Amino acid sequence: MVRRLLLSLCLAAFAFGMGTPVFAQEEQPVVDTIAFGSCAEQDRQQLIWDAVLASQPDVFVFLGDNIYGDTEDMDELRAKYELLGAKEGYQRLQATTDVIAIWDDHDYGANDAGMEYPMKEESKQIFLDFFGEPEDSERRLRDGGIYTAYLYGPEGQRVQVILPDLRWDRTPVNTVSDAEYEELALIGAGPYTTTVGADVHMLGAEQWAWLEEQLRQPAELRIIGTSIPFLQDGTGWETWTNFPDERERLIRLIEETGANGVIFITGDTHWAQFSKRTTDVPYALWEVNSSGLTENWEWVPPDKNRLGSYYFEDNYGLIRINWDKEDPEITLEIRAVDNDLVMQNTIRLSELQVQQ
Numbered sequence: 001m002v003r004r005l006l007l008s009l010c011l012a013a014f015a016f017g018m019g020t021p022v023f024a025q026e027e028q029p030v031v032d033t034i035a036f037g038s039c040a041e042q043d044r045q046q047l048i049w050d051a052v053l054a055s056q057p058d059v060f061v062f063l064g065d066n067i068y069g070d071t072e073d074m075d076e077l078r079a080k081y082e083l084l085g086a087k088e089g090y091q092r093l094q095a096t097t098d099v100i101a102i103w104d105d106h107d108y109g110a111n112d113a114g115m116e117y118p119m120k121e122e123s124k125q126i127f128l129d130f131f132g133e134p135e136d137s138e139r140r141l142r143d144g145g146i147y148t149a150y151l152y153g154p155e156g157q158r159v160q161v162i163l164p165d166l167r168w169d170r171t172p173v174n175t176v177s178d179a180e181y182e183e184l185a186l187i188g189a190g191p192y193t194t195t196v197g198a199d200v201h202m203l204g205a206e207q208w209a210w211l212e213e214q215l216r217q218p219a220e221l222r223i224i225g226t227s228i229p230f231l232q233d234g235t236g237w238e239t240w241t242n243f244p245d246e247r248e249r250l251i252r253l254i255e256e257t258g259a260n261g262v263i264f265i266t267g268d269t270h271w272a273q274f275s276k277r278t279t280d281v282p283y284a285l286w287e288v289n290s291s292g293l294t295e296n297w298e299w300v301p302p303d304k305n306r307l308g309s310y311y312f313e314d315n316y317g318l319i320r321i322n323w324d325k326e327d328p329e330i331t332l333e334i335r336a337v338d339n340d341l342v343m344q345n346t347i348r349l350s351e352l353q354v355q356q
Helices: 048-054 074-085 090-098 120-130 178-185 206-216 244-256
Strands: 033-038 059-062 099-102 148-152 158-163 220-227 262-265 270-275 287-288 307-309 315-321 329-336 342-350
Touching: 033 048, 048 315, 059 158, 074 090, 074 120, 090 206, 099 158, 158 206, 206 244, 262 315, 270 329, 270 342, 287 315, 287 329, 307 342
Parallel strands: 033 059, 059 099, 158 220, 220 262, 262 287
Antiparallel strands: 033 315, 148 158, 270 287, 270 307, 315 329, 329 342
């Protein structure tokens, strides 16, 4: 199992903009295979784990809706995590792979919930207990969300995984009228629309400061795992597009910090697809959306940034990195429950560089 460095946990003072990071002296093992997924209903069989294990990932990233909790009863929430933990396939994954996680709305506690959810502190501790977070980690001790970051690999082959928390500080989303939604539903679109204003936010001020520090860390490849889609545009469901000022702020932050190598991995939708944006960005931004491990949705709405088609059966995402190439090659995949390759795109690391 890959040994990980928790940037925001072990170096808490640095994570809040204080001091200089001190990395482990021993060389870290190379990471070249990262699997990820979202939306795993704990009452289902979860046949997908055989396929995930067949790819032998160094790391598996749970992107949210890791269970479907949807409760304010913490005994019930804990029991639902126990059902996931009892899955034989998930147990094998834990035994062979570094499993890291962020939450989305259903494991946070309520459908599409944000800062108003009343049991978020209790839910936070249950989440961190289940995923084995150390008792003294900053993720537990901070008065705020469960955002975190990890750094893998030796110098020259460093992979940073950044997991922001999109629930803890998020203000409510605007919805369209019932009449408008009746029309949108005919094309599979959701009821949400843009939300702007001085008091509107996806992340709180403390998390934004933390995120800027993470983007300034030295790394060759940066995987930002957000629980809802970042680039999808026009679907009407939960996406960063509903908070356009926040989305543009992150894009500008990538440029201002000179953060090369960013790729987004996302979940939530109950279908899988690629997205790409090439305008008003520091370099082409790619997103691989993988959903769900058990859940799927056939009525896929239009999307301005979709690249190619979509897939709405059980699936997981995979990133393969060929570090042996002079210009490292990054292959992004969506794979089915039988591990068949469904969709694939390959890019070069040189394509993910801020233009000076």
